[in-house]
Amino acid sequence: MKAADYLPHIAYDSVILGYSDGELKILIMEYHNTGMFALPGGFVKIQEDLEDAVRRGLKERTGLDHIFLEQFHTFGSRARYQPEIMRTILIANGHEPDGDYHWLLDRFISVAYYALINYTEVVPTPDALSDSCRWYAIDKLPALILDHQEIVKKALQTLRDNLDRKLMSGNLLPPRFTMNELQRVYESILGAPLRRTSFQRRMLSLELLERHEKHYSGKAHKAPYLYSFKNS
Numbered sequence: 001m002k003a004a005d006y007l008p009h010i011a012y013d014s015v016i017l018g019y020s021d022g023e024l025k026i027l028i029m030e031y032h033n034t035g036m037f038a039l040p041g042g043f044v045k046i047q048e049d050l051e052d053a054v055r056r057g058l059k060e061r062t063g064l065d066h067i068f069l070e071q072f073h074t075f076g077s078r079a080r081y082q083p084e085i086m087r088t089i090l091i092a093n094g095h096e097p098d099g100d101y102h103w104l105l106d107r108f109i110s111v112a113y114y115a116l117i118n119y120t121e122v123v124p125t126p127d128a129l130s131d132s133c134r135w136y137a138i139d140k141l142p143a144l145i146l147d148h149q150e151i152v153k154k155a156l157q158t159l160r161d162n163l164d165r166k167l168m169s170g171n172l173l174p175p176r177f178t179m180n181e182l183q184r185v186y187e188s189i190l191g192a193p194l195r196r197t198s199f200q201r202r203m204l205s206l207e208l209l210e211r212h213e214k215h216y217s218g219k220a221h222k223a224p225y226l227y228s229f230k231n232s
Contacts, residue, residue, distance in 0.1 A: 003103035015155035018119030116170025
């Protein structure tokens with residue numbers, strides 16, 4: 001990585017969210033030989049649009065294209081400038097921070113995005129500086145570097161705002177799902193239980209769902225209906 005190839009002082013961080021086994025999960029990187037954990041992120045090439053750079057990074061980490069992506073905040077506090085962290089990461093990977101990589105020790109403003117993706121389709125792939133890229137339950141995250149914990153918190157709050165419409169655009173659920181599965185996703189994002197009857201009544205009143213055939217699993221009298229988001 002050479003400074004001449006990238007825009008100076010601009011980075012991005014991605015909060016990549018998936019849903020599995022009743023839990024909202026997030027992809028986290030662990031840097032080689034450091035015990036440091038971080039959100040997947042990267043830098044913008046000179047001849048590249050910002051969103052194209054983010055989508056490039058997402059594909060490198062997940063193997064997926066065409067996923068729901070939303071920019072939600074820009075983080076530029078002076079407190080996030082901690083060059084000793086990047087110096088440690090570079091040295092742990094055998095790079096001389098005063099050579100071609102010196103620019104990575106500069107101060108960066110980070111544009112943050114969140115992505116809602118299908119957990120089952122992801123192939124988590126670490127970058128060149130990392131040992132692992134793996135899923136963590138949102139309430140069981142390791143300590144993250146810099147302000148990445150704050151970035152996660154802000155992403156969750158943004159997602160919770162107007163959650164109905166954002167879930168329609170995302171890919172946390174299969175194309176067809178039961179009302180119970182939908183409720184469990186809501187509860188995992190909101191971090192609180194919801195009353196079943198009230199939730200179902202509200203969802204149906206929003207007219208966002210299309211009802212399909214029943215989902216039979218051996219007990220016909222208890223078979224729930226399948227639903228999908230309209231226009232999805």
